Amino acid sequence: MSANTNPFQELNDEINRHMEVILKCTVETEKFGRLLLATPPESRYPYVYPRDSSCAVQLLRRIAGSHHDYDARETAFSIMESMAEFMKDVASDGGTWGQRYSLDGVDKSIYVQEDNLAHAIAIICNYLLSAKRLKRDVSGLDDYLNCINSALAFAINNHYQKELNLFQSTTSIHESAMEEGFTVWVNFAYLYALSLAAEVAKEQDDKHIIEQQHLSFRKQFLYSVSELFLNGDRYVRRIDPRGN
Secondary structure (H helix, E strand, O other): OHHHOOOOHHHHHHHHHHHHHHOOOEEEOOOOHHHHOOOOOOOOOOOOOOOHHHHHHHHHHHHOOOOOOOOHHHHHHHHHHHHHHHHHHOOOOOOOOOOOOOOOOOOOOOOOOOHHHHHHHHHHHHHHHHHHHHHEEEEEEEHHHHHHHHHHHHHHOOOOOOOEEEEOOOOOOOHHHHHHHHHHHHHHHHHHHHHHHHHHHHHHOOOOOHHHHHHHHHHHHHHHHHHHHHEEEEEEEEEEOOOO
């Protein structure tokens, strides 16, 4: 490495290159601000996907919340804020999300994917935790917390199987015959969402809107995810509907 090399500037430039790709997949909307699509608007999948968005938001949180002053910090936070508001707005009355949405919030789902609840919860939580770290005001905080609570309640009541202590899956990767049962990615998505929700409850939920029973649920669930999907030193992709 050259003595003149600036490690921060190199990383900053690399993040800028990634943000250029992300921004090509965003669209500015009047209601929500900049929303992230699965592909560029003119490409095959000009929709907002909770799964794709959650992956991107994890990176955006790292950029926005870093102690380094990256060029992309404000843009990263702005996109997170828009995505969280969008997810809150398109949630069903029961606290669920579909596979994908148009920019005006119409559900365009083709497949049933139970993990979308976990991904949408994660998007909202990562935004709230970023806002807390950056000391930004959150408009309608109680609405976000209620959204998280409703989604956790729905997921536990409708997608969780007590017999195996896991969340069921129908078409995690669009192949129901191969994926129906209990998949490693769906269950780790829920573990991630539950962990973030617990952090939000600790940091921002002074009114205790997120119910304690949902937060306590994570402790028993953590054991199952950690143990049932391990076979020797490798993770199992799927446990079938009968538990095999």
